[in-house]
Amino acid sequence: MASTNVAAESAKDAGSAIDKSGFQVSDDVAIQIVGMNKWFGDFHVLRDINLTVHKGERIVICGPSGSGKSTLIRCINRLEEHQAGQIVVDGIELSDDLKKIDEIRREVGMVFQHFNLFPHLTILQNCTLAPIWVRKMPRREAEEAAMTYLERVKIPEQANKYPGQLSGGQQQRVAIARALCMNPRIMLFDEPTSALDPEMIKEVLDVMVDLAQSGMTMICVTHEMGFARQVANRVIFMDEGQIIEQNEPEEFFTNPKSDRTKLFLSQILH
């Protein structure tokens, strides 16, 4: 990985912290990405990504299919590896260091399009698995915490059922509760509603709105532009592996600057 210290050179914030790598980030920054590039073989999937996410920000990423949205957020918790530039999450620079990757995964919760629940475990067991085995939390404590989060996503009565007995919307709410059980500082959502029947989308979005209102730092890849208008403080448009445009929602939707953004919005907004 390239080790140019662009951010350290450019960081001007008083009160900023320098992590072990010498990468300098302000205390109120949750994620800092500087000059990040990624390739799949010869395919240059992410091109010179620069992005600063402040604590408590709620960011929606949109863009055409294949533009690199999922790959970008998967790089943030190291499900994908970047090859150039720097990513700092909660003061930890992502590198090949497995200990750091573990740390990041504890700080960053992720919710996927296809729930990814373990079918042979109950809902409660799905929620307590990582807290018990990764966080080494006592079982009783993990179960109490899990029940609190299942209540928060309005599904405590399903705790002893198996995923296959739940609707898609219910399973996705469990997936959100499961991620929250690790007490993450940042939540990533990768098209959490796109595999759901229309009548189930709202119940999942309601949970995400509630989470946003609680002050959680969130990055959501979604085509739910109503959600973006309601809770995002910034909307990012990506195309062909680049961040083309970003702005606060009102300005983004009413006054897009780039022709590519205009075309995309004209296709998805009726």
Ligand SMILES: Nc1ncnc2c1ncn2[C@@H]1O[C@H](COP(=O)(O)OP(=O)(O)OP(=O)(O)O)[C@@H](O)[C@H]1O
């Ligand atoms: N593991 C992989 N190996 C090779 N190419 C990949 C891999 N994962 C993704 N890609 C390619 O990288 C590009 C970006 O994919 P990505 O899933 O990040 O896009 P996206 O914007 O999230 O798309 P969608 O909205 O359809 O989910 C696509 O062309 C995809 O085919």
